[in-house]
Each structure stands twice: as C-alpha cells, then as structure tokens.
Amino acid sequence: MGKLPKVFYERDTLDVAKGLLGKVLVHRNQGIEIKGKIVEVEAYIGAIDKAAHTYNNLRTERTEVMFWSGGYVYVYLIYGMYHCMNVVTGKEGEGSAVLLRGLEPTQGIEQMSIHRYGKPLETLKRSQIINLTNGPGKLCKAMGITKELYGASLMGDKIFIEDLKDKEEFDIGVSKRINIDYAEEAKEFEWRFFIKGNPYVSKG
DNA sequence: TCGGAGATGGTC
DNA sequence: ACCATCTCCGAA
Numbered sequence: 246m247g248k249l250p251k252v253f254y255e256r257d258t259l260d261v262a263k264g265l266l267g268k269v270l271v272h273r274n275q276g277i278e279i280k281g282k283i284v285e286v287e288a289y290i291g292a293i294d295k296a297a298h299t300y301n302n303l304r305t306e307r308t309e310v311m312f313w314s315g316g317y318v319y320v321y322l323i324y325g326m327y328h329c330m331n332v333v334t335g336k337e338g339e340g341s342a343v344l345l346r347g348l349e350p351t352q353g354i355e356q357m358s359i360h361r362y363g364k365p366l367e368t369l370k371r372s373q374i375i376n377l378t379n380g381p382g383k384l385c386k387a388m389g390i391t392k393e394l395y396g397a398s399l400m401g402d403k404i405f406i407e408d409l410k411d412k413e414e415f416d417i418g419v420s421k422r423i424n425i426d427y428a429e430e431a432k433e434f435e436w437r438f439f440i441k442g443n444p445y446v447s448k449g
Numbered sequence: 450t451c452g453g454a455g456a457t458g459g460t461c
Numbered sequence: 462a463c464c465a466t467c468t469c470c471g472a473a
Contacts, residue, residue, distance in 0.1 A: 307461090346465085
C-alpha cells in the first residue's frame with residue numbers, strides 16, 4: 246500500500262526489475278489518479294550493456310538522469326512519436342534503469358481509454374482494452390506520461406510506485422529483451438521479466 | 450490472427 | 462542515419 250522507498254531503487258538493477266513486477270504505478274494529473282500494475286519490464290545497465298542509452302558512459306542531455314541515484318523517472322521519445330518510461334536504478338553514476346513494458350489497469354481505466362483512443366471505455370472492443378497498456382509506448386499514452394516527467398522523483402506525489410495491500414502469487418517469466426538487434430552480444434542477455442500468463446504482457 | 454511496411458522527429 | 466514502437470492493411 247505504501248510508496249516504495251528510495252532504497253528500493255538503489256539496489257542491483259536486475260533485483261529492482263524483478264521486484265517491480267506486481268507493484269503499482271501511480272500518476273496524479275489535474276486531480277485525476279491513474280494506476281496500473283506492472284507486469285513486464287526490461288533492465289538496462291550502462292557499464293556492460295550495448296543496448297543501454299548509457300553504454301560507454303555516454304552522458305548527454307537525454308541520458309543525464311540515468312546517472313542519478315535510483316528513484317527518478319527517465320522518459321524519452323522513440324521513433325519520433327512514442328514515449329517510453331524508465332525507473333532509474335542503482336547508485337549515482339551507474340547509468341542503469343528499468344523500462345516499463347506492460348501494465349494492467351487498476352484505476353482510471355476510463356481515463357486511459359480517452360488518452361489512448363479519444364473515446365470512452367464502453368465503446369472499445371475487447372482487443373482494444375488489452376491494447377490499452379500492453380507495450381512501452383502504449384502504457385505511457387494511457388497513463389498520460391510525457392517528457393514533462395523527465396527527472397521527476399518517485400518520492401514525490403505526482404508520480405510514484407506503491408506496493409499492493411494483498412499481494413498475489415505469480416510466476417516470473419524471463420527472456421531476451423525486445424527490439425535491440427543492434428546490441429551485439431547484449432541482445433542475448435535475458436533481462437526481460439514478466440508475470441507469466443498476464444494478458445497485458447506485450448508478447449510471448 | 451499474423452506479418453510487412455510506413456509513420457515521424459529527437460538525438461548523436 | 463539511426464531508433465528500448467505502433468498502427469494499418471492485406472493475406473489466410
């Protein structure tokens with residue numbers, strides 16, 4: 246139920262990635278609160294990972310926040326159209342983060358429908374409901390997450406992640422990460438984690 | 450239900 | 462010149 250503390254994010258990135266599964270992302274915007282349970286993530290660790298934006302200690306205006314200590318938000322624009330949200334992990338200077346790839350709506354699904362499709366939930370087909378949040382770009386659109394949240398602290402009240410009151414059991418699936426064919430040996434790393442059987446996992 | 454192709458603009 | 466994606470459209 247409580248907000249995850251900063252020390253949660255300052256741990257090893259793979260542990261944080263797995264630990265985020267089943268937790269709930271909360272975004273408060275203009276008096277409206279939208280929530281989604283995290284069901285799929287990927288880890289990116291700059292020091293050893295050619296897929297990471299921070300590989301080779303590449304410190305730029307875009308990647309700066311990834312070098313902060315754990316517990317901040319890294320949002321970037323991909324393919325000129327879509328936003329992706331990461332949670333910064335580890336110690337200051339590390340350059341690591343966890344990408345959110347799938348959410349299960351738990352509150353404000355009506356608002357998600359408006360954000361994604363511009364029309365009310367009742368008018369959606371079944372397939373459109375699954376497609377609300379089963380991908381990194383989709384979930385940002387549904388939650389209303391944009392680059393305005395770049396660098397936001399997850400200790401604040403605008404955006405944060407909370408624990409569930411009644412924790413449910415689930416099995417964690419593991420696989421290679423998606424769409425990083427350029428990353429040479431790093432594309433073999435099994436750094437994608439998901440809740441097995443959950444319909445809001447983007448694929449597999 | 451599936452796969453291929455195009456959209457689109459910030460970043461390096 | 463890429464790119465941690467998505468949608469549309471045609472085929473089956």
